[in-house]
Amino acid sequence: MVSNLIIDKEIKRRQRISIFVSIIIQLLSLISPFIMGKIVDDYLPEGNAGKIIGGIVLFVLIPMISISLQTLYNYYTIKFIRKKGHEVSLRVMENLIYQDASFYDRENSLEILSYAGGEALDYIQFYISDLGSYYVNFAIGIVIFFILCRINIFLGLLQLLYIPLAKLPVDKISEEVSKEIGAVITKNAQMSQIKGDIFQGIETIKTYTLEDTKIKEVKAKNEEINGIWGKVAALDTLSSIWMNSFVNVLLLGVTFGVGALFILRGIGSLKIGQLISTITYCGLLYNCISIIFSTDITKAKKESEYEKLFEYLTLKGEREVVEDEKFVALNKGISLKNVSFTYEGKDDLVLKGLNMEIEAGKFVGIVGSSGGGKSTILDLILKLYPIARNMISIDDIDLKDIDRFSLRKHISKVSQDVFLFPGTIEDNLRLINPEVSEEDINKALSFACLEEYIAALPQGIKTDIGEAGKRMSGGEKQRLAIAQAILRGSKVLLLDEITSDLDVATEQKIASNFRRLVDQGYTILAVSHRYQFLKDADVIYQIKDGQATIKQYNELAIGN
16 A cells, blocks of 8 residues: 555554553443443442442543543654654655656646645544554454343344444445545645645736636635535535434444343343443444444545655655766767657657757857757756657766766756745855855856846845845846856856846856856857857857757847
8 A cells, every 4th residue: 555655663653552552441441331230230239338439439530541541642642643744744845856857847836835745644643543543443342242242142243233234334425535535635736726826926917907817716616625525524424423323323222122121021131230231332332333434434535635645655756766876077078869859748849850069168059949949958968857868978978877966966057037045145145055155156246247236235145035036137036046057166057048138238248258167168058049149159059840950150140
C-alpha cells in the first residue's frame, strides 16, 4: 500500500503503545458490568453493605482511571503526531522540488502547493489511534462474545446477527463516501488554483473590472464543494443511524426480550443480574463492532483524501536518476547534433534536427521568431528536460552522462521572466552566494548598471523589494538577476532575453560588459530579439522551423 511510505518504525511503535493503552482501558470497562451483576445477584440478597459500597466505589473509580490514562497518552501522542506530520510535509516538498521541468508544465502550481502543504496529521493520528483501537476492539469484541456465551450460549450466539445486519449497508455507504471524498480533494485543489490566480493577476482583474466575475467563479466552485460535503455528511449520518439507532436497538431489544422470557419460563440458569450484565455487555459489543465498521469507512475516506499526497511521496525525480558525476569545465564547448524535441503532451516538434556549436570562450547569439525554440535550447543544455543520448555533449561528454546538479553549478541562466524572493536586495544577492563580499556585490551591481538605482534608495541594498520583487520595475528586476548571475561566479552564462525591459543605452552598456567577460574566458549563449545586443557576438544562429543557421550580424534587420 502506498500509504505505508508514511508509516515508519516510530509510528508503528506508537501504534503498539496505543493498542496497549486501549486494551487496558477496554478491559477496565469490562469490570463494571461484572460488578453490577454481582451486586444484584449476590451482595443484595446477602445484605452485605460493605461489599455493595466497595463495588460502587470501584465502579466510580474505573472511569476516572481510564480518563486519566487516556489524557496522559493523548498529550504525548499529539506532540509526536505533529512532529511526524511535518516530516511527511517536508518529504513531499522535497520530492516536488526535485521534479524535472516537464512535471511543472503539466501540473498547476497552486494545486501542487495545496498538496505540498499536506502534513498527513490526520492520517498518522488515524493510523496510531483509530487503527490501533480497531485492532483492540476486534480483540475485545471476541472476549465479550465469549463472556456472553458463558453467561448464556443462546444469547451469545444471537449477537452474531449484528454483523450481516450492519456490514452490508455500511460497505455500500463506504464505497460511495470514498468516491465523494476524492471529488472534494480535487475540487479543493482547483479552488486553491482559482484563488491563487486571482491574487497573482490582481492588476489584470482591476484593469478589466473582473472582480465580480472572479468572485462568482469562486462562489460557484464553493457551492460544488459544499454540495459534495453535504452528501458525505448525509452518508455518514445514515451509516451512524443504521448501526447505532436501528441495528443496536433492534438486537438489544430482541436480546432483552429473549433473556426475560428465559427467566420467566425458567429456561437455563439465567438470573436477573446476569441479564443486566448481558445487556450491558451487548452494548459494549455493539460499540466494538460499530468502531470496527466506522474505522473501515474512515480508512476508505483517509485513503481517498491522501491519495494525491501518497502519490507525491512515490515520485521519482532528478535525485533518483543515476548519472556519472563528471566535472564540466567547458574547455572545448557545447555541441548540439541533430537535436529533436517536443514538450510532453504536444504533437509538434519544437526542434527538428537542430545542429549548433558553442565554442568555449565565445559569445554566441541566438535569434528567431517567438515560440521557435530558442529558450528550449537553453533549458535542454541545463537538463531541465530529458533528451535522448548523442544529441548534446559538453567537452565531448554526452549530456546524459553528466550529473545535472554538477552541471548547474557551472552554468548560470538569466531569464526574461525574473523571479525574486521576498526580502531585501541584499538578501536576494546573498541567496545566490552567501559568502560573497561587499566588494563583490558592488562590482556585480556596477556590472548590471544598478549602482545609481541603489544609491538613490534611502536604504540602499537593504531596501525591501516586496513579494516577487513587485516594488521594482521590470528593468530593475532584470538587472538584479544579471547581478545574481555574476555573483554566482559561473564561467558559462545562458542569457534569455535579459534586456527586453531595458532602454537602448543601458542595454549597450551591459552588452559591452558581457563582451569583456568573454575576453576573460567566459562562455556566453544569448537569446535576444533585439539584435543590437548581439553586435559583438562571435557567432549568431537563427532558429527557423526548428533548425539553426549561422547568420552574420549585418544580415539581420537592425532595430528589430
